[in-house]
Amino acid sequence: MRAKIIRKEDIAGLLESLMGEYEMFAPVKSDGLVLFERISSASEVFLDYQNSLMPPKQLTFPQAETLFSYSSAKGEVKIEVPHREEKPQLIFGIRPCDASSFVVLDRVFDGEQYKDPYYLQRREKTITVSMGCVKPRITCFCTSVGGGPFSTEGSDLLLIDIGDRYVAQIVSDKGAQLLEKRGFRDATEGELALAAAVIEAAVASMGPGVETDGLKDKLDSRFDDSIWQRLSEKCLGCGVCTFLCPTCHCFDIVDEAVDSKGERIRIWDSCQFPLFTLQASGLNPRPTVKERFRQRMMHKFSYFVDNYSRVGCVGCGRCITECPVNLDLRQVLNSVSRLEGVK
């Protein structure tokens, strides 16, 4: 492992020195909420957090963005794609689960057949400095879905807290360049051993997860089981799970217009809402909460696997912690897995 040592008191200086080059985003605490915000000073960064209420997904896939603007006059229509800011962005302090969510979103937006230029341009200009999780929450289950509290997927640098210093694991060339010529020394064998111990302890502290053994096949074969009715009964269909999910990518496209000018805008949408699939004829293929609830589970743990050879979940646990009726995705999936009397 290639790693440098950054003393904690040097973090502020490092961030300040990078601010000219990057738009800098980091966890910021305000009104009791930790969210990723644009910062203009290292003093705004708040690192004593387990995870932000919302993932920093909006930095590559904004909640609302203009796809193009148009104006029409005298038999002509002019269509213009908005000009984009050229400056790269740095996300500091992102958790490994959220960093790997970018890799999940890449699968969708960087398809073989179609590419989403809006997402991909932002993604290409994004560099991630992740903060490994020394103390995972009891609702975290990254280790069930191929990640871990110190997983490097989607990160350019991964910081491992070993007390008064961080072991900065260099994951990508972008990450290596970030630390170049700044005088950080290489980590010693002893420091790497300390880091390994921290990682081991964090992994050992993980709470109960999802039993993923054969999960996709079980979900597929139990699609029509009555258990979905029971499991979804208390779901309110509020959609907060999808709103806070780092991997949810569904969106709506709407036009906003005044007279002959307007914009076509893409906005996050949710499979939990009845309008999501309601057809103009009145037919709705997912007419009740049951079908919509099942869709979220199936999409992430079966359909996504079919399409992109990985699960569409990074185990951040936000859908568990923020659900108003305490629906726990782990329990839902395990209930389906453990169903008896069906193959």
Add this chain to the structure above:
Amino acid sequence: MKNPYLPVPMRIERVVVETEDNNVKTFSLSFLNKEDEGSFTYTPGQFAELSALGKGEAPFGMASSPTQPWCLEFTVNKAGVVTTALHNMEVGGILGVRGPLGNGYPIEALKGRDIVMIGGGFGFSTLRALTNFVLDDANRRSFGDITVIYGARSPGLLLYKDELEEWQKRTDFHLYLTVDVGDEEWTGRVGVVPKVTREVGPSSENAYVVICGPPVMTKFTLPVIKELGFPPDRTLLSLEMRMKCGVGMCGRCNIGSKYVCRDGPVFKLAELNQLPQEY
């Protein structure tokens, strides 16, 4: 990188009111910018997103055939906000077109085969495209027997009436028109599409059947198709779903792991049999 969200502007050259209830219109379009023409090469069964700028987009199968390069046509049933806005547009109006999208009918697989097309309602528009494609002088010899069964609820709701008249004069394919309920002037068949399909009884030997119509027609036609011996991998259906992006990203038109926009809208029944019945 090609931006899949940008429509190209097209001018409305002609509007035909197709049905007596004025609810279905066919729009013939031409490219406003000549350089866009080359970017739109399609096969029957594919679709495009039509923009009424300021109101939004909705998906429609191409009603014209690529063998008729002089026009691009869409048949629009007025049902919601976008289709109402489209219906309010007139000749000379400009709308946006984004496509072609989706897979279309598997033309290569259909070559050398008999083709039975079964359509109902305004779902017939994509079968009209396929019919014109296979009947084209350059293509007709590549296909075997062609049978088209097309039904509407009433005579006044049949689309493409002038063209149907022309087709009835042709001797190189079989056309069966039917209506659920006739009127004083109607002298043709009366009966719903599944019933007529059974009466016509097309042979399934070396044949593909292509179905496009309202869900209720499809539901009752499929058992007849099965009786006639068409295997699921030679039974093609064209599906509809609410769509937005058209490129498999916005997440709403899936049936199981398949996106109707990207992986469809044409599916073999054999494929659909493997998917959840959520459509």
